[in-house]
Amino acid sequence: MSGIYWFVFTVVFSRDVGEEPYIVFLLAALLPWMWFTGATSDFTKAFSSQAKLVRSTRIPRTIWVLRLVFAKGFEFVASLPVLAVFAVVAGARLDVHVLLFPLAVLIQAALLLGIGLIVSPLVVFFRDLERAVKLVLRFLFYASPIVYSSRDLPAELHPWAALNPLTGIFGIYRSAFFPAELDWYAVGVSALISAVLLAIGALVFRRSLPSVLKEI
Numbered sequence: 001m002s003g004i005y006w007f008v009f010t011v012v013f014s015r016d017v018g019e020e021p022y023i024v025f026l027l028a029a030l031l032p033w034m035w036f037t038g039a040t041s042d043f044t045k046a047f048s049s050q051a052k053l054v055r056s057t058r059i060p061r062t063i064w065v066l067r068l069v070f071a072k073g074f075e076f077v078a079s080l081p082v083l084a085v086f087a088v089v090a091g092a093r094l095d096v097h098v099l100l101f102p103l104a105v106l107i108q109a110a111l112l113l114g115i116g117l118i119v120s121p122l123v124v125f126f127r128d129l130e131r132a133v134k135l136v137l138r139f140l141f142y143a144s145p146i147v148y149s150s151r152d153l154p155a156e157l158h159p160w161a162a163l164n165p166l167t168g169i170f171g172i173y174r175s176a177f178f179p180a181e182l183d184w185y186a187v188g189v190s191a192l193i194s195a196v197l198l199a200i201g202a203l204v205f206r207r208s209l210p211s212v213l214k215e216i
Contacts, residue, residue, distance in 0.1 A: 021090035024177055027083045029146045029170040032108060035076035036166065037137050039112050042068045044130040046120035051216040061209060065116035069109055087177065097175035097182055104172035107187075111165055111194040117201025121208040124215050145170055149181060162186040165193040 046064045047054050054064060087094070123129040144166045145152075153161055161167050168183065168190030175182035 021092050024087050024090050024092040028174040031079050032173055033146055035072045039068050039072040043116040043119040044123045044133055047216050065120050069112045092177045095179045097179055100172050104169050107191050107194050108169050110198050114197030114201040117205040121205055121212045124212050162189045165190040
Protein backbone atom coordinates (compact mmCIF):
# COMPACT_ATOMS: atom_id res chain seq x y z
CA MET A 1 0.00 0.00 0.00
CA SER A 2 2.77 2.43 0.89
CA GLY A 3 4.41 1.72 -2.47
CA ILE A 4 1.19 2.61 -4.28
CA TYR A 5 0.82 5.89 -2.44
CA TRP A 6 4.47 6.73 -2.99
CA PHE A 7 4.12 6.08 -6.74
CA VAL A 8 0.89 8.08 -7.06
CA PHE A 9 2.07 11.11 -5.13
CA THR A 10 5.67 11.26 -6.35
CA VAL A 11 5.58 9.87 -9.88
CA VAL A 12 2.07 10.31 -11.30
CA PHE A 13 1.26 13.64 -9.67
CA SER A 14 3.44 16.60 -8.83
CA ARG A 15 3.47 16.34 -5.05
CA ASP A 16 3.66 19.50 -2.99
CA VAL A 17 2.79 18.04 0.41
CA GLY A 18 4.78 16.16 3.02
CA GLU A 19 8.53 16.06 3.55
CA GLU A 20 11.51 14.36 1.92
CA PRO A 21 12.23 11.49 1.85
CA TYR A 22 8.51 11.09 1.25
CA ILE A 23 8.44 7.30 1.61
CA VAL A 24 9.69 7.67 5.20
CA PHE A 25 7.26 10.52 5.82
CA LEU A 26 4.42 8.35 4.52
CA LEU A 27 5.32 5.16 6.37
CA ALA A 28 5.74 6.98 9.69
CA ALA A 29 1.98 7.63 9.67
CA LEU A 30 0.72 4.80 7.47
CA LEU A 31 2.04 2.04 9.75
CA PRO A 32 0.31 3.34 12.91
CA TRP A 33 -2.79 3.98 10.80
CA MET A 34 -2.85 0.29 9.91
CA TRP A 35 -2.75 -0.49 13.64
CA PHE A 36 -5.65 1.91 14.21
CA THR A 37 -7.86 0.75 11.36
CA GLY A 38 -7.09 -2.95 11.91
CA ALA A 39 -8.02 -2.87 15.58
CA THR A 40 -11.08 -0.66 15.08
CA SER A 41 -12.42 -2.95 12.36
CA ASP A 42 -11.91 -6.01 14.55
CA PHE A 43 -13.75 -4.38 17.47
CA THR A 44 -16.99 -4.89 15.55
CA LYS A 45 -16.50 -8.66 15.82
CA ALA A 46 -14.90 -8.79 19.28
CA PHE A 47 -17.81 -10.69 20.82
CA SER A 48 -19.70 -12.20 17.90
CA SER A 49 -16.72 -14.15 16.56
CA GLN A 50 -16.37 -16.15 19.79
CA ALA A 51 -19.75 -15.68 21.45
CA LYS A 52 -19.85 -19.05 23.22
CA LEU A 53 -16.44 -18.56 24.80
CA VAL A 54 -17.29 -15.01 25.85
CA ARG A 55 -20.44 -16.21 27.62
CA SER A 56 -18.83 -19.14 29.40
CA THR A 57 -15.52 -17.66 30.51
CA ARG A 58 -14.99 -16.08 33.90
CA ILE A 59 -12.13 -13.81 32.91
CA PRO A 60 -12.87 -10.07 32.56
CA ARG A 61 -14.57 -9.48 29.22
CA THR A 62 -12.40 -6.44 28.62
CA ILE A 63 -9.74 -8.99 27.67
CA TRP A 64 -11.53 -9.46 24.34
CA VAL A 65 -10.97 -5.81 23.55
CA LEU A 66 -7.48 -5.60 25.01
CA ARG A 67 -6.24 -8.56 23.02
CA LEU A 68 -7.20 -6.83 19.77
CA VAL A 69 -5.42 -3.63 20.77
CA PHE A 70 -2.26 -5.52 21.68
CA ALA A 71 -2.40 -7.98 18.77
CA LYS A 72 -2.59 -5.21 16.19
CA GLY A 73 -0.11 -3.18 18.21
CA PHE A 74 2.36 -6.05 18.05
CA GLU A 75 1.91 -6.19 14.28
CA PHE A 76 2.66 -2.47 14.17
CA VAL A 77 5.86 -2.87 16.18
CA ALA A 78 6.85 -5.84 14.01
CA SER A 79 6.48 -3.64 10.92
CA LEU A 80 8.88 -0.96 12.19
CA PRO A 81 11.95 -2.65 10.63
CA VAL A 82 10.36 -1.87 7.26
CA LEU A 83 10.36 1.81 8.17
CA ALA A 84 13.95 1.52 9.41
CA VAL A 85 15.11 -0.04 6.13
CA PHE A 86 13.50 2.69 4.03
CA ALA A 87 14.93 5.34 6.35
CA VAL A 88 18.45 3.98 5.90
CA VAL A 89 18.11 3.59 2.13
CA ALA A 90 16.58 7.05 1.72
CA GLY A 91 19.13 8.67 4.02
CA ALA A 92 16.62 9.95 6.58
CA ARG A 93 18.26 11.25 9.75
CA LEU A 94 16.98 10.04 13.10
CA ASP A 95 16.15 12.83 15.54
CA VAL A 96 16.20 12.83 19.35
CA HIS A 97 12.39 12.97 19.22
CA VAL A 98 12.47 9.22 18.58
CA LEU A 99 12.53 8.98 22.38
CA LEU A 100 8.89 10.12 22.32
CA PHE A 101 7.89 6.93 20.50
CA PRO A 102 6.56 5.22 23.69
CA LEU A 103 4.36 8.27 24.33
CA ALA A 104 2.75 7.92 20.90
CA VAL A 105 2.19 4.20 21.47
CA LEU A 106 0.65 4.86 24.89
CA ILE A 107 -1.75 7.53 23.62
CA GLN A 108 -2.75 5.44 20.61
CA ALA A 109 -3.32 2.35 22.75
CA ALA A 110 -5.51 4.36 25.14
CA LEU A 111 -7.45 5.81 22.20
CA LEU A 112 -8.03 2.38 20.70
CA LEU A 113 -9.03 0.85 24.02
CA GLY A 114 -11.58 3.60 24.56
CA ILE A 115 -13.02 3.12 21.08
CA GLY A 116 -13.06 -0.65 21.53
CA LEU A 117 -14.91 -0.49 24.84
CA ILE A 118 -17.60 1.58 23.13
CA VAL A 119 -17.88 -0.15 19.76
CA SER A 120 -17.58 -3.81 20.78
CA PRO A 121 -20.70 -3.92 23.02
CA LEU A 122 -22.82 -1.48 20.98
CA VAL A 123 -22.39 -3.40 17.73
CA VAL A 124 -24.11 -6.36 19.40
CA PHE A 125 -27.32 -4.31 19.58
CA PHE A 126 -26.85 -2.21 16.46
CA ARG A 127 -25.63 -4.46 13.65
CA ASP A 128 -25.43 -1.59 11.16
CA LEU A 129 -22.73 -0.06 13.33
CA GLU A 130 -20.21 -2.35 11.66
CA ARG A 131 -20.94 -0.77 8.29
CA ALA A 132 -20.86 2.70 9.84
CA VAL A 133 -17.42 2.02 11.32
CA LYS A 134 -16.09 1.09 7.87
CA LEU A 135 -17.45 4.32 6.39
CA VAL A 136 -15.99 6.41 9.22
CA LEU A 137 -12.59 4.76 8.80
CA ARG A 138 -12.65 5.50 5.08
CA PHE A 139 -13.44 9.15 5.76
CA LEU A 140 -10.91 9.35 8.58
CA PHE A 141 -8.11 8.16 6.31
CA TYR A 142 -8.42 11.29 4.18
CA ALA A 143 -9.20 13.52 7.17
CA SER A 144 -5.99 12.46 8.94
CA PRO A 145 -2.46 13.64 8.09
CA ILE A 146 -1.23 10.42 6.49
CA VAL A 147 -0.40 11.28 2.88
CA TYR A 148 0.04 14.92 3.84
CA SER A 149 1.20 16.96 6.82
CA SER A 150 -1.17 18.93 8.99
CA ARG A 151 1.17 21.85 8.30
CA ASP A 152 0.15 21.65 4.63
CA LEU A 153 -3.39 22.65 5.55
CA PRO A 154 -4.52 26.29 5.51
CA ALA A 155 -3.80 28.03 8.81
CA GLU A 156 -7.50 28.42 9.60
CA LEU A 157 -7.93 24.64 9.50
CA HIS A 158 -5.14 23.83 11.96
CA PRO A 159 -7.34 24.09 15.10
CA TRP A 160 -9.89 21.78 13.47
CA ALA A 161 -7.22 19.32 12.37
CA ALA A 162 -5.95 19.14 15.95
CA LEU A 163 -9.38 17.87 17.04
CA ASN A 164 -8.59 14.65 15.20
CA PRO A 165 -6.76 12.62 17.87
CA LEU A 166 -4.65 10.93 15.19
CA THR A 167 -3.09 14.26 14.23
CA GLY A 168 -1.07 14.60 17.41
CA ILE A 169 -0.23 10.89 17.51
CA PHE A 170 1.08 10.79 13.94
CA GLY A 171 3.00 13.99 14.61
CA ILE A 172 4.92 12.26 17.40
CA TYR A 173 5.79 9.29 15.21
CA ARG A 174 6.95 11.52 12.36
CA SER A 175 9.01 13.75 14.63
CA ALA A 176 11.53 10.91 14.90
CA PHE A 177 12.65 11.94 11.40
CA PHE A 178 10.90 15.28 10.88
CA PRO A 179 11.07 17.35 14.11
CA ALA A 180 8.88 20.11 12.69
CA GLU A 181 5.96 17.67 12.61
CA LEU A 182 5.71 17.67 16.41
CA ASP A 183 2.84 19.87 17.59
CA TRP A 184 2.47 19.78 21.35
CA TYR A 185 -0.96 21.39 21.19
CA ALA A 186 -2.20 18.58 18.93
CA VAL A 187 -0.52 16.02 21.18
CA GLY A 188 -2.29 17.47 24.20
CA VAL A 189 -5.63 17.33 22.41
CA SER A 190 -4.96 13.72 21.38
CA ALA A 191 -4.13 12.74 24.95
CA LEU A 192 -7.22 14.49 26.31
CA ILE A 193 -9.58 12.94 23.75
CA SER A 194 -8.05 9.50 24.36
CA ALA A 195 -8.53 9.85 28.12
CA VAL A 196 -12.14 11.01 27.71
CA LEU A 197 -12.97 8.17 25.30
CA LEU A 198 -11.34 5.69 27.66
CA ALA A 199 -13.48 6.91 30.57
CA ILE A 200 -16.65 6.87 28.46
CA GLY A 201 -15.75 3.46 27.09
CA ALA A 202 -15.27 1.99 30.56
CA LEU A 203 -18.69 3.31 31.59
CA VAL A 204 -20.47 2.09 28.44
CA PHE A 205 -18.82 -1.32 28.62
CA ARG A 206 -19.63 -1.86 32.28
CA ARG A 207 -23.29 -0.87 31.94
CA SER A 208 -23.95 -2.76 28.71
CA LEU A 209 -22.10 -5.99 29.51
CA PRO A 210 -25.01 -7.85 31.21
CA SER A 211 -27.26 -7.16 28.21
CA VAL A 212 -24.48 -8.10 25.81
CA LEU A 213 -24.04 -11.51 27.45
CA LYS A 214 -27.77 -12.18 27.08
CA GLU A 215 -27.86 -11.01 23.47
CA ILE A 216 -24.94 -13.04 22.14
